[in-house]
Amino acid sequence: xxxxxxxxxxxxxxxxxxxxxxxxxxxxxxxxxxxxxxxxxxxxxxxxxxxxxxxxxxxxxxxxxxxxxxxxxxxxxxxxxxxxxxxxxxxxxxxxxxxxxxxxxxxxxxxxxxxxxxxxxxxxxxxxxxxxxxxxxxxxxxxxxxxxxxxxxxxxxxxxxxxxxxxxxxxxxxxxxxxxxxxxxxxxxxxxxxxxxxxxxxxxxxxxxxxxxxxxxxxxxxxxxxxxxxxxxxxxxxxxxxxxxxxxxxxxxxxxxxxxxxxxxxxxxxxxxxxxxxxxxxxxxxxxxxxxxxxxxxxxxxxxxxxxxxxxxxxxxxxxxxxxxxxxxxxxxxxxxxxxxxxxxxxxxxxxxxxxxxxxxxxxx
Amino acid sequence: xxxxxxxxxxxxxxxxxxxxxxxxxxxxxxxxxxxxxxxxxxxxxxxxxxxxxxxxxxxxxxxxxxxxxxxxxxxxxxxxxxxxxxxxxxxxxxxxxxxxxxxxxxxxxxxxxxxxxxxxxxxxxxxxxxxxxxxxxxxxxxxxxxxxxxxxxxxxxxxxxxxxxxxxxxxxxxxxxxxxxxxxxxxxxxxxxxxxxxxxxxxxxxxxxxxxxxxxxxxxxxxxxxxxxxxxxxxxxxxxxxxxxxxxxxxxxxxxxxxxxxxxxxxxxxxxxxxxxxxxxxxxxx
Numbered sequence: 001x002x003x004x005x006x007x008x009x010x011x012x013x014x015x016x017x018x019x020x021x022x023x024x025x026x027x028x029x030x031x032x033x034x035x036x037x038x039x040x041x042x043x044x045x046x047x048x049x050x051x052x053x054x055x056x057x058x059x060x061x062x063x064x065x066x067x068x069x070x071x072x073x074x075x076x077x078x079x080x081x082x083x084x085x086x087x088x089x090x091x092x093x094x095x096x097x098x099x100x101x102x103x104x105x106x107x108x109x110x111x112x113x114x115x116x117x118x119x120x121x122x123x124x125x126x127x128x129x130x131x132x133x134x135x136x137x138x139x140x141x142x143x144x145x146x147x148x149x150x151x152x153x154x155x156x157x158x159x160x161x162x163x164x165x166x167x168x169x170x171x172x173x174x175x176x177x178x179x180x181x182x183x184x185x186x187x188x189x190x191x192x193x194x195x196x197x198x199x200x201x202x203x204x205x206x207x208x209x210x211x212x213x214x215x216x217x218x219x220x221x222x223x224x225x226x227x228x229x230x231x232x233x234x235x236x237x238x239x240x241x242x243x244x245x246x247x248x249x250x251x252x253x254x255x256x257x258x259x260x261x262x263x264x265x266x267x268x269x270x271x272x273x274x275x276x277x278x279x280x281x282x283x284x285x286x287x288x289x290x291x292x293x294x295x296x297x298x299x300x301x302x303x304x305x306x307x308x309x310x311x312x313x314x315x316x317x318x319x320x321x322x323x324x325x326x327x328x329x330x331x332x333x334x335x336x337x338x339x340x341x342x343x344x345x346x347x348x349x350x351x352x353x354x355x356x357x358x359x360x361x362x363x364x365x
Numbered sequence: 366x367x368x369x370x371x372x373x374x375x376x377x378x379x380x381x382x383x384x385x386x387x388x389x390x391x392x393x394x395x396x397x398x399x400x401x402x403x404x405x406x407x408x409x410x411x412x413x414x415x416x417x418x419x420x421x422x423x424x425x426x427x428x429x430x431x432x433x434x435x436x437x438x439x440x441x442x443x444x445x446x447x448x449x450x451x452x453x454x455x456x457x458x459x460x461x462x463x464x465x466x467x468x469x470x471x472x473x474x475x476x477x478x479x480x481x482x483x484x485x486x487x488x489x490x491x492x493x494x495x496x497x498x499x500x501x502x503x504x505x506x507x508x509x510x511x512x513x514x515x516x517x518x519x520x521x522x523x524x525x526x527x528x529x530x531x532x533x534x535x536x537x538x539x540x541x542x543x544x545x546x547x548x549x550x551x552x553x554x555x556x557x558x559x560x561x562x563x564x565x566x567x568x569x570x571x572x573x574x575x576x577x578x579x580x581x582x583x584x585x586x587x588x589x590x591x592x593x594x595x596x597x598x599x600x601x602x603x604x605x606x607x608x609x610x611x612x613x614x615x616x617x618x619x620x621x622x623x624x625x626x627x628x629x630x631x632x633x634x635x636x637x638x639x640x641x642x643x644x645x646x647x648x649x650x651x
Contacts, residue, residue: 052549072552085550089568098564099554150554 003028003063003186004049004077004154010057011041011048018044019210022058026154029184031177033191033201035221037233041210042190043082046156049188050079062153078147080157084139086131092118092142093127099150117145120179137168144176148185155187161196173200194234198222206230231274231348238280238324240273240297241352256319257298270352273297277314277325279346284338297342299324302335414620434617438625444606445622452602455517455592456585459524463532463581466525468574471536472566475543489533492526497590505594515599523591528581535580539573540566579633586629 002025009022019041026032034042047053049060051072059068067075078099086095096117097110105113118124121141126134131142140160147155160176161169177200180187191197197204198218205215206229214226225231232239242258258273275297301319308331315326317338324340332338414420415434417427438445473479474486492500504523505514513519543566551561567574589604597605603622610619 050549050553052552071557072549073555073557076555077553079550079553081546081550083544083546085544085546087547087550087565098551098556102554102556102560146550146554 001028001063002026002061003030004188005061006049006058007061008058009045009048009055009060011044011053012056017210018053019048022210022212024205024212024215026186026188028186030202031180031187031189031200032203032205033189033197034207035191035194035197035204035233036207038192040207042192042207043158044210045207046079046158046188046190049075049154049156050077051075076150076152077154077156078150078152080140080143080147080155080160082158082160082162084143084163086139086142086146088130088132090131091127092123092129092131092134095131095142096127096145096149098146103150113149117149120148120183121145121175136164137172140164140172141175144179148183153186155185157187157189159190159192161191161193176200206233208233225274225348228272228274228348228350231350236274236276236348238275238277238322240322242271242273242349256300258296272350272352274348274350275342275346278327279342280324280326281341281343282315282317282326282328282338283341284332284336295341296344297340297347299340300337301340302337303332304334306331306334411620411623414616415624417617420616434621438618438621444601445603445618445625448601448603448606448622449625451517451600452586452604455520455524455600455602456582458517458521459528459585460578460581462521462525463528464574464578466529467532467536467577468567470533471570471574472540472562474533474537475540486534486537489530493530501591501594504591508595514595515597517600520592520596520600520602523595524585524588527588527591528584531580531584532577535573535577536570539570539577542573543569576637579637583630583633586626 004024004026006022006024009019010017011019022045024032034045036042044053048055051067051070055068059066061067062075062077067077087098090098093111093114097114100110100113114127115124118127121144123138123141123145126138131139134142140163144160157176161172164172173196179185180200189197189200191200198221201218203215204218204221205212206221207213208229214221214230216224221230222234225234225236228239240256299317299319301317301324303315304318304323305316307314307316309327312327312329313331315328315332317324317326317340319340326340413427416430416432418429418431418433420427420429437443440446470485474482479485501523504526508514508519513522547565547569548561551565552558556564587604588602589608592600592602592605593608596602603626607619607622607626610616610622
């Protein structure tokens, strides 16, 4: 069942268009991550859902209910704020029970629900503590418990982990995910961290300049990015423009070839090629035997820099005008000539848009 | 040899280090004493007058000491206790009026989206921009037409105009210092705007509002000019009584009244010191 449905949503700050043509459906019990760089409008989307930002066009449905223009308090969508926004003049229990108190639930009932939530978020015995006395991780849990207390239709989390230090963040990340599985609440989480989105979400919606550019499971987003932006954002940082004459590959020691298995299209059509550093197979000239088949993208170049990343080395290889980042298990000296191969399945190839059509005619090879 | 030399140098260094502290210590001390004399000097004179039964001109000290005038002042039928009650009543009413206006106004003005925000803020300053006497004389003239002269209501209104400047500006600062996210969080959990205001916003702004109340209370208690023009002779507050007493040469009564007026000021200053937060002061007038 569709819990939340957003249709053609548009939001503006004054004349400035922040969100445009947003379409998204969230199923019951699903967790969707809104992923995008800062300034892409993801937090504005959450605020629009919660009723803090007016919507200039489109509709939001919660179940069968149209909530587009309802005031914030009538939506039954609760938020875990980035800054937690806990009330400093109340105790932990008062913070968590606030939503129920507003709904005039009986005192005993509030007490038992608060205790239940305290147990769930593992904060037993802290109910009489002032929230100002808590640590960051504990405040985060109070904020989560407070938002869950009223059993919202949808829970939205605004970068919930960004204020925590690295170790606590991993813990809380797992806890939120586990809670979501256990309690089955429908949720939207905003993040700019692709790893966080991959780990936590059932589905990811990638936002770019106020529009959703791709929606899919984490696997789909990671393995089949539908646009250069998504590929780049999901970590395929190596980018090559094809064809490459002007990039100086005419230099005899640096070569590039692209062999594609699906052969219908002419290989000189302008396009952009993206791939991840971890998918590059690096071989020094001596051990050239590694490249067995003439398949995928093959480049030759020399090593310009090497950095230790803990589990591996990140090696920068200069190939003509390009610097290609490669993950390799061992350190290699500078200026070593190497050849690189990227298998076809790890290449994300996008046709260039109109502007390059002219360019194509003038540089036919 | 080396050893003795080094100890010499160290002792010399120590002296160098301590010498300026000694000097600055004595300078500090003398400053404190001078300031204390400037502050306490006049008050000592006042204190002496409160316990002097007879004190004639050339004598440095009163010739007869006693608490006769205290009994006179605290006699339930004396002018002083009546004026004290009137003063307190007026001050409390003024605080109420100022609160009623400045809480909603302060909240509205703390929102950046409020139209003509600066204009409204300035409006409450304008009465202070003109000489007090001119303003109060004109108010008195106006009040005659409405039969407000010599009434409690008239005096409370005059005091409120004066007090609103403090209460509005401090309340705006207090509300501006609250985090709008806290309001959003409350709305988010199902609370309407009114519920949110009373349960979230007001408690956050309470220290500032209390501070503004105290300012208004003290200002009202000390107010002379406005009360004189609008209230006298029907309404007699402590400052008016003080004025008449000293005009009549009754320094004992005047001094004791002044002392009574001093008590709430000192008490409340201590409380304000506790409530006024530096963050809030930084929002003043923003």
